[in-house]
Amino acid sequence: MSVNKPRIIKDFTKLSPDIQEQIKLVYSEGFSQHLIRFTNKDGLLVSALPFETDEAYYLVKMTIQEAKEIIEDDEDYDDDGILKEETKDEYAGKYAEVDYLAEKTDDDDDDSGFDQPDDDEDEDDDDD
Secondary structure, rough: OOOOOOOOEEEEHHHHHHHHHHHHHHOOOOOOHOOEEEEEOOOEEEEEEEOOOOEEEEEEEOOHHHHHHHHHOOOOOOOOOOOOOHHHHHHHHOOOOOHHHHHHOOOOOOOOOOOOOOOOOOOOOOOO
């Protein structure tokens, strides 16, 4: 994340339709497995979906349950929670010229474009 970019913390529904579509394109297999946790300005632990553009670093506030519900209720996703191919193709064409998306939408294991924390990050690794 660039130091000079503004950090925007918003609910998914309050994002512009273009940003929502770009997020769907990057997270084509759902949101819940890509959530991160951070402490907000009030000292509360919050979960959010990270998304970075050329202009800003977004933290899209949602719980795991909300992430699953967004996908379940969204007609762009199939019954398995995967972005429908026709929708994926439409968005890929629409945002083909957006450079920051090109590197995040390659078909690899982690389609988020972000480093993911290890599940056992909190474990003590003292083997001395």
